[in-house]
Amino acid sequence: MAGCKPQRGGARLKRIKKAAVLGAGVMGAAIAGHLANVGIPTLLLDIVPRDLTEEEKAKGLTLGDRVVRNRLAQKGKERLFKEKPSPLYTKEAADLIQVGNLEDDFDSLKDVDWIIEVVVENLKIKQDLFARIESVWKPGTVVSSNTSGISINKMVEGRSEAFRKHFLGTHFFNPPRYMKLLEIIPNELTDVNILREMKAFAEEVLGKGVVICKDTPNFIANRIGTYGLQVTLKAMEELGLGPDEVDDVTGRAMGRPKSATFRTLDLVGLDTFVHVADNVRENVTNPEEQEAFQVSPLLVKMVENKWLGEKTGQGFYKRVKTEKGKEILVLDPATLDYRPRKKLKARSLEQAKRGKTQAEKLRALVYANDPAGKLAWIITKKALLYTAEHLEEIADDIVSVDRAMRWGFNWDLGPFELWDAIGVEKSVARMREEGETIPPLVEKLLASGATSFYQTEEGRVQSFNIGGKFGDVDESEKVISLSRLKEQGKKIAGNKGASLIDIGDDIACLEFHSPKQAIGADIISMIRKAVKEVSANYRGLVISAEAPNFCVGANLMLMLMEAQDYNWPEIDLMVRQFQDAMGSLRYLDRPVVAAPYGMTLGGGVEVCMPCDRIQAAAETYMGLVEVGVGLIPGGGGNKEMLLRWTEGIDPGDRVALQPLVNHVFETIAQAKVSTSGPDAQKYKYLRPYDGITINRDHLLYEAKQVALGLYKAGYKAPKPRKIPVVGETGYNVLRLGAYGFLKSGYITEHDYKIAGKLAYVLAGGAVPEGTLVSEQYLLDLEREAFLSLIGEPKTQARMQYMLAKGKPLRN
Template sequence: MNKPIRKAAVIGSGIMGSGIAAHLANVGIPCLLLDVVPKEPSAEESAKGLTLEHPAVRNRLAAAAIAKLKKTNPAPLYDEAFADRITPGNLEDHLPQIAEVDWIIEVVVENLQVKKELLAKIESFWKPGTVVTSNTSGISINEMSADRGEAFRKSFMGTHFFNPPRYMKLLEIIPGRDTDPTLVNRMKAFCENVLGKGVVIAKDTPNFIANRIGTYGLLVTLQEMVEKGYSVEEVDAVTGPAMGRPKSATFRTLDLVGLDTFVHVADNVYGSVADGAEKAAFDTPAVLKDMVARGWLGEKSGQGFYRKVKGEGGKSEILSLDLASMEYRPQKKPSSGSLEAAKLAKGAREKTKALLTGGDRFSDLTWDILKKVLLYSAGKVGEIADSIEEIDNAMKWGFNWELGPFETWDAIGLVRSVERMEKEGETVPLWVKDWITQGNTSFYRVDNGIRFYVDEGKYKQVDQRPEVISLRSLKEQNRVVKGNGGASLIDLGDGVACLEFHSPNNAIGADILTMISQSVEEVRNNFEGMVVANQGRNFCVGANIMLLLMEAQDEEWDEVDGIIRLFQNTMYKLKRLEKPVVAAPHRMTLGGGVEACMPADQVIASAETYYGLVEVGVGLIPAGGGCKEFALRVSQNVSHPEADLQPFINQVFETIGMAKVSTSGHDAKRLGYLKPTDRVLANQDHLIYEAKQAVLRMAKAGYEPIREEKIRVVGSEGKAVMQLGAIGMRESGYISDHDLKIAKKLAHVLAGGDVPAGTLVTEQYMLDLEREAFLSLCGEPKTQQRMQHMLTKGKALRN
């Protein structure tokens, strides 16, 4: 039972099976992907003279699934090359090979009999010590393994990945009654630490945790809509971001999932529960049955609750379904006081409270949905999961809710809401009433930064794993060394400080730059080193371009020059700190965010890091040291004085000039944004801990500050090569005249200006070139148009 997992087999190469195999490959685990043998060769295979005996035919399903991984968007793989870690095969020829793996995952059709038959075949080749799991979304683990031997059952459990496996954080582990508890704990740790998942332990009940609560919530919402006459748009206006939920809200989510799939999930509970009221709640509404019968299944059939059509001038328009007439019509944007108040409120807690207190029909809808979901969730504690924390985490990680049901209940006021529920004739679970009777006013509480939740009538401390560091908790413990409106320096303990950005969108402005400078001095005098990290939605979306645009439009060029000098000088100061610095970016890390990481001794990035110098998109070039750092890396990596730098600087020119953004942390390495010594972690929750450990290792080893080096540049000859390439793109119609102007400025900077090829220049010289080019571009009307467009539309303008 203690065998490490180094190799896996996935049986079933459909969307989920291939996606799971891809994620195993992402984290470095070679995987065997098996599926059935096709009944006959395809027309293409027959044309090649291949028969059913040929391996290419027999392995076709798995091989095609692997090939599709490279084309799927969003990408299931961190890097296309990782597909080579997956070996295709088939169940007739290759099933014996499962004896050589450490983890077997069954991902075949959701049919109990099919799964039982497959497990019987697996057991015939299974070796003790090998973990076997099912990716079922709702079939009983105990029923599935009932006919297997005792040793096999001890090694068997459910591992329910959410789709898509790479991106969805939730993984439900469902032990059977005979599963070895030690193995459950080991798999939980493995899935968290290696796969980067948020794991909850679910009980073997219909649809487990997230789908049980989520399906109930969707059905309740649909019932309220039909009974009270709300439109599709009105419901989605309430149940999306206004409540701290995803933009897909209710009906866009149903369209994405597929109405037939949703009905299957609801029917699974309906057919499995005995309680009459619960059975009625999961009875598929007539409107859903009607839509499925019509083939209106959502996105996969082209229409569901929404339908995209071509409008006037060929422009796409999304229509919504009118349930009264069952016809599609143009959408009507809902408006009300409560919706506007929720839009202005910050955070899910305040948004939900704003919705509920608006006193209009949208407030009524919010309450009618919410109270039923909260009561249902409370009634399932102990049945579907042991704790409220497991339920809350399942909904946050599986359905992307900002707050779980019990966190939501605390936000709206536990005591007050229960009083209202009882006045309206609702039955509140006895344990909730007992908890309030004891004088408690919330399910969670925080004492000195430590979080507790109610468990069996008393507060229990939330498990604090050392590798999960919460900056919020540290701030609640008064561990802030210094701070301002844009950033804070937080004491992580053990002599390491963390510089946290917390401006809107973590955009870099004067406040963050000031705090970086102050933090450098503080760490120099009082700490062993520093981590640059935060736990916002995105690490940093770049510099504050609104400030730059305002100054440029007012032609305050000295001010613009001062802003860029401050940025450059601050990054230079950070790089020259005599203590180790580790940056830990995650998700969107763009423009100035990348330049804030470049001075670090090491970058430890989340696998989900979308990293890029994107200044060209707003008509500028990187001027916070991004160009200089890239040129320095090329000079260092091609260290022989006679070696040709041109091919390498051309790649940099293309990367920056095309504003390339990585699709993962691994892709950032491929693009050259990250160095070979930088690391990528699957579990974003571990970033700050790992960055802190890296700082301590460097400090213990006797840290030597980064010394300034001269940069060998390609000079005027190399500039001409890059500019010639850009001119060719303009002549071919790939870029505009303004793009060409930006490209020529970028080439001038990366080449080191008009010096002879091979000249050694200083870092400051390169920074001066960056700043001069940046300033000149700020004065261009078309650059100002691009900046304005990005601020108002949120996307790049190609003018």
């Protein structure tokens, strides 16, 4: 199929204030859910049921009743509350979804700004639906299809030129809330302004990473990803390996998700995969490519047996109950029986684990002459050659392909980035020795004298293009790369745990890069240095990182070692220094903005809370979780939560004060973690005036703008304030509540001890109810309780268990 060039014209995208999703299946409902997440009222429609359910019959309903006619859409909406992980930022977001059906509510489509079709993958059904949509279509409304591979041009054959100018493919990846990739596919007449503005809207409002695709079978990510899975299946058979052994190689060792190949297939559904592979095979003309997408007999048999993966309870893996409890078995491809899992033993896998960078891990694997190395080389070689050979057919540039695979399949490196990592010259030389035909694009690269598809020129990243030259990689000004800034010499100071970087406009960024961003002496030292440097030379400070998570808390191993050595003065010093560092952030004479994302736990939350503002990513999971290791927050978390919940409260209003303190107690004692940035607001980890960034790539930019705005508005550091506490009376109330949980068997004796220490701190100790105390007074109580608990053998057992198992111990 030929690619499409959007038409130039005068059409403009009006602001999208309301949307409609047609089709309330798993994907349609989830798209509606994400639109609601970002504040867009959405109409969710599905077909009218032909039959009554038994429940409807029992209620005396008829096919004419509205509740029956809207049943499928309503079920789609209700499913959003049950799915895990949740498609919604908060349950309240679903209030923006209005359900209806494709008969009674079809005329309502004239009142929306964007119509998204998400019905069954059948060309005729889609064509008929778009003909109906045009009959009510209001000029200027964008219409799109969420197809995963049907031709965008064929869908709108026979539609008017005006309609086609506003039509394109918008292929969301599942689940839409969490998967970054959105493939946008123009048809031959799509207006260039509509295309450009929809791309900007998707990036800035929906938080997506957008790749513009050509109208070819399965577009970019599914085309390459499906080919890669086909190659892997064949390599497994050729090398006589099992699915579990293949997954040992094709997961994190190769820079891909932990679910690797066959666990991913089970999650996607084998029938879905077969449909995607068949779609490519039926729509390409090259016999070799048709053969490459021919589904293996093994998969055909599994689909016939209804072994479709997670949705049917078995696929390549199967969960069973044994005497030892639950066990996961794996399919033996030769016998079609399930057997216990086994690890692939290969020296190259061990070497890959020791690699410091993904490039080192990959080189250790693909050039090794053991089973893991042979598998890694075969699937890497085949995928790279296929991608380069078909690049011009499926994409306009290598960057689009790399982004599609990183954002759509969660690869650490896209195909051309991966090729650079293993060495283009070395890998091509081996491919030639093995009789492979090298694609023209790669020959052009090597003939030009270059040895990689990407290079950096005067601080700008450039990529090799189809025309045979290097050009600047197109990137939004809203994407700030700390690693690139450090390469450009913008690092102000740094140590093993953190760096201070000039991010422009006289704003500095404190970046955490210790293992798991855990807070230790190095980070505390850099906080002190950052405070001095920013006060003297900068307008403001942003705190963030580029790792998978913002910060998972304090260095637990270090704390445990000191406790086991009875080194209480050292622990006391560490906690004091952390508390002092947080105080220096709160009272710095320049604005401080925290930009958290991902897991932001324990000490990570304590870093954020003293800051003047928090600009959090939508996918931020915040929580003071110290009770999980037998402790309470020690870096000011208790004090900061009291500050937030008691702000504006009359100290003499004891009736109002106690419920607020109760709420803080429950939040910390139950280690409540937000499920999103918006969800963090209900715990007051985020305040009403803190910001949320939907697109993670724009987080640093938006945090920087907040810091600049505060500075330009004449920023003044806050002054310490007294905090009203509930005192002994409130302490008894909190203890009594915890005692009830103990007697009911919900908590252990040690849980009760931890709760007592927490209650004492939050109540302000042995003082009268309504007393105003200083921040330092509460910090001292907090530190004393922390030191007391870390000396407890059961707390140390919890810490040890968390470090070893990664989950809390109840003792």
